[in-house]
Every structure is written in C-alpha cells, then in structure tokens.
Amino acid sequence: AAFRARLRIARGSAFGARELALVQCLLPHFIRAMRSHEEAVLGQMESRLLRSAVDSLCLGVVILGESGELLHANRRAEQTLAERRSIGIINGSIRCTHPHEDRKLWSAIRLALAQRFDASRGSGAAVAASRDDGSAWLSMLVRPIAPGPFSCGGKAAAVAVYIRRSDQERDIPPSIISEVF
Numbered sequence: 001a002a003f004r005a006r007l008r009i010a011r012g013s014a015f016g017a018r019e020l021a022l023v024q025c026l027l028p029h030f031i032r033a034m035r036s037h038e039e040a041v042l043g044q045m046e047s048r049l050l051r052s053a054v055d056s057l058c059l060g061v062v063i064l065g066e067s068g069e070l071l072h073a074n075r076r077a078e079q080t081l082a083e084r085r086s087i088g089i090i091n092g093s094i095r096c097t098h099p100h101e102d103r104k105l106w107s108a109i110r111l112a113l114a115q116r117f118d119a120s121r122g123s124g125a126a127v128a129a130s131r132d133d134g135s136a137w138l139s140m141l142v143r144p145i146a147p148g149p150f151s152c153g154g155k156a157a158a159v160a161v162y163i164r165r166s167d168q169e170r171d172i173p174p175s176i177i178s179e180v181f
Contacts, residue, residue, distance in 0.1 A: 087127035101128070112144040116159070
C-alpha cells in the first residue's frame with residue numbers, strides 16, 4: 001500500500017490569491033518531503049530484513065569502516081570473535097591472535113580498502129587463521145564494499161570479511177528443509 005498523507009491549512013477567514021499562490025509553491029516541497037520519508041521508512045525495513053537474513057547465515061560476516069574499524073558483525077561472527085581462539089576484536093579492530101596471520105589479514109583489508117573505488121576490483125583475498133595448536137580453524141574472505149552515493153566520513157561500510165569456521169556444520173538444518181518442503 002502506498003503511503004498517504006493529507007495537509008490541511010485553515011484559518012478563520014478566506015485565503016486571498018497571494019496566500020493560495022504561496023500554498024501552491026509549498027505543496028511540491030511537502031510532497032517531496034513525504035516521498036523522502038516513505039523511501040527512508042522502506043529503506044529501514046529493507047535494512048532490517050537484510051540484517052536478519054545475514055544473521056541467519058552459517059557464515060560469519062563482519063563489516064569494517066573506512067578506517068578498518070568494526071561497524072557490524074552478524075551473530076555467527078560475534079560468537080567466533082568472542083571466543084578469541086584465532087581472531088578477536090582488539091581496540092575496535094578485528095585481529096588475528098598469531099602475528100603472521102594478523103599481518104596477512106591486515107594486508108588483505110588494506111588491499112580491499114584501496115580497491116573499493118576501482119570498478120575492476122578483484123574478487124577479494126583469502127586469509128586463514130589457525131588455533132594455537134596449529135590446526136586450521138578459520139578461513140576468511142576479505143572483499144571491498146563499493147562506496148554508496150552518500151558515503152562520507154569513517155563510518156561508511158568499506159570492507160566485508162566473511163568468516164567460515166572449519167568446525168561449523170555445512171549442511172542446511174533439517175528443520176529448514178522440512179519447512180521448505
């Protein structure tokens with residue numbers, strides 16, 4: 001259903017030609033403001049829907065800002081980061097526990113930050129992080145996020161880090177399969 005609004009302007013006596021002309025001049029601005037409001041509300045609903053979909057993935061997703069700071073992590077990524085077994089959050093940034101892996105991760109993040117303005121950017125860089133015992137534990141894909149039309153300042157989404165744990169289930173949960181069929 002389309003958004004509907006009404007504007008009523010009233011006073012005790014009749015409007016003159018000058019007042020009517022002023023209302024006619026203002027009316028397109030009111031209409032534009034209402035359309036902008038409707039688009040903002042729809043954008044917020046779409047954003048909540050997309051966040052919900054990302055949260056339900058069996059994949060951790062971390063969004064970093066233009067300075068490499070953490071802006072958002074879905075539920076799966078939050079769990080992995082909180083364990084601090086291979087990666088974690090230190091001073092607002094994603095960090096690997098092993099220095100050589102941390103250098104690789106941040107090299108990939110810097111590359112993604114540099115590529116975000118390039119239309120022919122690559123498919124991202126893969127980075128692995130291991131447990132203290134040396135066994136493979138995480139694989140990460142670091143990809144640039146192209147700037148949006150109104151991106152400015154350090155709070156714009158700039159890099160996506162997709163995290164897959166080697167110990168996580170790969171199959172779709174049976175409850176979802178039964179729900180679909």
